[in-house]
Amino acid sequence: MKVVYPREQxxxxxxxxxxxxxxEHSKTKDPLKMYLMERPRPIxxxxxxxxxxxxxxTMCRHCEEAECVEACKNGTLTRNEKTGRIxxxxxxxxxxxxxxxxxxxxxxxxxxxxxxxxxxxxxxxxDLCPDREVPACVTxxxxxxxxxxxxx
Amino acid sequence: MLYKNPYNxxxxxxxxxxxxxxxxxxxxxxxxxxxxNYYDADRDLIYSLDHNCVGCMxxxxxxxxxxxxxxxxxxxxxxxxxxxxxxxxxxxxxxxxGGIIITGMGNDKPFTNYWEHMVVDACQVTNPSIxxxxxxxxLKTFLGRKPDKLEMNxxxxxxxxxxxxxxxxxxxxxSAMSYGSINYNVCESVARAxxxxxxxxxxxxxxxxxxxxxxxxxxxxxxxxxxxxxxPEYLNAGAAIEIKIGQGAKPGIGGHLPGEKVLxxxxxxRMIPVGTDAIxxxxxxxxxxxxxxxxxxxxxxxxxxxxxxxxxKIAAVxxxxxxxxxxxxxxxxxIAVDGFxxxxxxxxxxxxxxxxxxxxxxxxxxxxxxxxxxxxxxVSLVAAGGFRNSSDIIKAxxxxxDAVYIATSALMAVGCTLCQQCHRGxxxxxxxxxxxxxxxxxxxxxxxxxxxxxxxxxxxxxKEMLGLMGINSIESLKGxxxxxxxxxxxxxxxxxxxxxxxxx
Ligand code: SF4
Ligand code: SF4
Ligand code: SF4
Ligand code: SF4
Ligand code: SF4
Numbered sequence: 001m002k003v004v005y006p007r008e009q010x011x012x013x014x015x016x017x018x019x020x021x022x023x024e025h026s027k028t029k030d031p032l033k034m035y036l037m038e039r040p041r042p043i044x045x046x047x048x049x050x051x052x053x054x055x056x057x058t059m060c061r062h063c064e065e066a067e068c069v070e071a072c073k074n075g076t077l078t079r080n081e082k083t084g085r086i087x088x089x090x091x092x093x094x095x096x097x098x099x100x101x102x103x104x105x106x107x108x109x110x111x112x113x114x115x116x117x118x119x120x121x122x123x124x125x126x127d128l129c130p131d132r133e134v135p136a137c138v139t140x141x142x143x144x145x146x147x148x149x150x151x152x
Numbered sequence: 153m154l155y156k157n158p159y160n161x162x163x164x165x166x167x168x169x170x171x172x173x174x175x176x177x178x179x180x181x182x183x184x185x186x187x188x189n190y191y192d193a194d195r196d197l198i199y200s201l202d203h204n205c206v207g208c209m210x211x212x213x214x215x216x217x218x219x220x221x222x223x224x225x226x227x228x229x230x231x232x233x234x235x236x237x238x239x240x241x242x243x244x245x246x247x248x249x250g251g252i253i254i255t256g257m258g259n260d261k262p263f264t265n266y267w268e269h270m271v272v273d274a275c276q277v278t279n280p281s282i283x284x285x286x287x288x289x290x291l292k293t294f295l296g297r298k299p300d301k302l303e304m305n306x307x308x309x310x311x312x313x314x315x316x317x318x319x320x321x322x323x324x325x326x327s328a329m330s331y332g333s334i335n336y337n338v339c340e341s342v343a344r345a346x347x348x349x350x351x352x353x354x355x356x357x358x359x360x361x362x363x364x365x366x367x368x369x370x371x372x373x374x375x376x377x378x379x380x381x382x383x384p385e386y387l388n389a390g391a392a393i394e395i396k397i398g399q400g401a402k403p404g405i406g407g408h409l410p411g412e413k414v415l416x417x418x419x420x421x422r423m424i425p426v427g428t429d430a431i432x433x434x435x436x437x438x439x440x441x442x443x444x445x446x447x448x449x450x451x452x453x454x455x456x457x458x459x460x461x462x463x464x465k466i467a468a469v470x471x472x473x474x475x476x477x478x479x480x481x482x483x484x485x486x487i488a489v490d491g492f493x494x495x496x497x498x499x500x501x502x503x504x505x506x507x508x509x510x511x512x513x514x515x516x517x518x519x520x521x522x523x524x525x526x527x528x529x530x531v532s533l534v535a536a537g538g539f540r541n542s543s544d545i546i547k548a549x550x551x552x553x554d555a556v557y558i559a560t561s562a563l564m565a566v567g568c569t570l571c572q573q574c575h576r577g578x579x580x581x582x583x584x585x586x587x588x589x590x591x592x593x594x595x596x597x598x599x600x601x602x603x604x605x606x607x608x609x610x611x612x613x614x615k616e617m618l619g620l621m622g623i624n625s626i627e628s629l630k631g632x633x634x635x636x637x638x639x640x641x642x643x644x645x646x647x648x649x650x651x652x653x654x655x656x
Contacts, residue, residue: 010595012582013182019175019216031216035175050182053589142214143595 001084002150003062003128004046004135011048011145013055017137018044021059024129024136040119043111045126046137057137057146059126060107062086068125071102076123085128093122153203160248162241165207166225167200173219174198180211180220185580185590186573208571210580242501253501256574256584258401258493258538258560261505266512266645267544271654273635275622282624284615290625291611293323293555295392295532296461296485315485316461318372318392320555321350322611323626324545326603327490327536327557328374328396328465330358332409332418332430333497333574334563335591338583341566341599343367348600349607354557355381357396357407357432359421365389372463375452377406378432380422384455392486393452394463395445397436400494400537403467403508406432408498413577415586446482453483461485468492468514468537469507473521480522480531487531488557489514493538495560497584498575511537512551516649519552519631528631542613551649552631565606566599 019031022042026034034042046059066086069077076092077099079085090113100108100123111124129135138148153161167188169180176198180189188204189211191197205222212220229240242253275281282289296317303312326342339361346353347370354372359381364371373390375382387393398404409418409430419426439445449462463486464479466472476487491511496504515535522528535548536557545556564570567581574584582593614626623629637654638646646653 010592012593013589014179014214015177015182016179016214016216019177019179031175032173053587053592055589143593144598145595 001062002148004059004126004138005147005149005151006057006059007145007147008054008056009145010143011055011057012143013048013050013052014142015048016140016142017046017057017146018048020136020140021045021126024132039115040112043109043124045109045124047106047109057141058105058107059137060086060103060128061105062126062128067102067104068099068108071098073098086125087127088123088125090122090124095121095123097123099123153201156203157248160244161203162227162244163203163205164225164241165205166202166223167205167211168221168223169198169200170219171197173217175217177216179214179216183210183214183580185210185578185585185587206571206573206580207569208573208580209569254498254575255501255504255572256495256497256499256576257570257572258495259505259508260572263492263510264645266510266641266649267540267547269639269641269645270512270547270636270649270651271639272543272546272550272617272621273637274620279622281622282619284612284619287619287624289615289618290627291322291614293320293626294318295320295463295534295554297531298529300529316392316459318352318461318486319350320352322607322614323549323553323555324607324610325351325372325534325555325557326353326562327494327559328354328356328372328394328399329559329563330356330374330380330407330409330497331361331421332358332413332586333407334584335582335586335594336361336363336417337591337594337596338563338566338599339364341594341596341603342562343370344596344600345603345607346370348604351607352391354394355390357381358409358418358430359423360386360389361417361421374465375448376432377434377436378430380424380430380432383423387452387455390460392461392463393456394465394486394488395436395448395452395484396465397439397445398465398467398469398490399496400467400490400492400508400511401496402499402503403469403492404434405499405503406434408432410498410575410577413586418586442478442482445479449483463488463534465490465536467494467507468509468511470509472509472514473517476518476531476533477521477525477527480527484531486534487518488534488536489518490557491535491537494536495563496574511535511548513648515548515553516551516633516651520650523631542610543617545610546614546617546629547636549626549629550632550636551651552633554630561606562603565602566594 021044023031025042046057048057108123108125113122138146186204294317297315299312331339342353352372357374357376368389371390372392374394376396411427411429464484465488468491492508532554534555535553539558577585579585582590633651636651638651639654
């Protein structure tokens, strides 16, 4: 199955993958409106770790043996048997953070969903951009530091 | 800026940011290698220190909302036709530092650009043009000594012993840029592109990194006055050897790589300790005459069993024709003439902008002289120094060059925006820097693709131009000055270029 692989030797720490990821998961799909108008503002599902001279963009590996799925007690995290992708259903998430503790890649982050009385914290992670053929972060990366590949 | 020296606080660019469009992504902050952009968490705003900006446009091209414009500093001295902006600022700088002003890239002064005063002929009615999409068009170029005559046996096999030749699929090569002045990733990009294109790249005077020996068949190895990285193994690794006498950007002085740029890999390749300045002597201390040059040429031929062409590269200077004639007679197979618009990783600005002559006139003069002396066939002529597009190249070949060298254009294909900061080793585009964080901005996979694209585009344009002249082989354009005409040139200039005035 194809997932996004970072090639840290070419990552230039430009953060554009984060911007593209947020934009792709916004209502307007426009970086400016996403940032200025959307509340809650989307958060990136990939994170650029920047410890100069090193930098790397990391997101969910959609593991074969997914620790997060094992850890999640109410079926928020599941494997889609058709695509092989690990999916996260935010409507179900209780915000217990067991998945965050379990994920060896630190690929899950906390996200405050809804506003006002609707506000609640849920888990958030890479969904490989289901509406796109090639994920947003891979398309935007100016230095091919992210690739979308099936490495078996 | 509070703690500054007002006497030196004049700067060229202003980073304009439309803050309404800024999404605080900090791309501009991480991308600026000159510390001109920063994020202030207290105010959640991005600010710029304009005086640090060199106008490289790395930040504005990366900004995802296009909210940055790099503009010329509107802060203006009183207009003065004599004291131009740069004259004034350079003077203040030197009064502050007491030092020579160092810069990068090529001569940027508004000298006459002769390419822009030459036009190309086309076929109409009486001679048919050729459509390169429908008919074969040959760009293959052979560099090296050609025999006076060819002898064949009864079967039509050539019996004359031919001198070694470099075979180029298109008459364009990547000019000398040393490992150290550019980083390993750029060297690899250029090497990869050369292999794919069937052309050559030139190591410059910094030696050949071990990991690139595999590209030897497409490599010209250079031997300069500092002899950095020169060993029998190195000389035999390439397809040809080039003796560097001079460079267009700084005729008369040697290469200079500051110690800060001499890191591990560079030190190993150059065979000098880490952190030492790599300063090439101005002359080769074993070459004080054409006879001495001949000795080195033959020493290198001996060292490589007469299997490789030897090139001699000189800067285009006033007496270039006579010098080239001497070089041809000294046994060189190729002469590369580098005009004053050629780039450099570091040169004193006074030298870069005032020494040498344009490659256009130099090529015309050398070709003419070698023809007059009947030795044009004994040596190939490579023009270098400021080629910007395929039409410059077509004109150089019509003036008498066999092929051209490009370097500035090649770096531009990889991202360079001509900000002229190469000497500082902080290139924001990751080219003229060895800083590990910046060097990875050039991914050879991508960069090689862009270089290949550029040369393909130019080669196709060259074919189109040959076709409209009714020529189906680049060979037939060489020195064919009758296909050029001058526009807006004086009689003396036309004479120097050996071309006629348009309309005649
Ligand atoms: S877009 Fe690419 S280069 Fe930029 S931070 Fe992300 S992975 Fe690194
Ligand atoms: S969230 Fe972590 S554990 Fe779960 S699939 Fe992704 S990388 Fe694997
Ligand atoms: S694949 Fe899509 S969801 Fe996953 S990190 Fe990249 S942009 Fe975000
Ligand atoms: S990246 Fe270049 S253009 Fe942008 S602020 Fe820095 S020096 Fe100026
Ligand atoms: S790159 Fe553009 S949007 Fe991002 S912080 Fe800089 S100015 Fe703002």
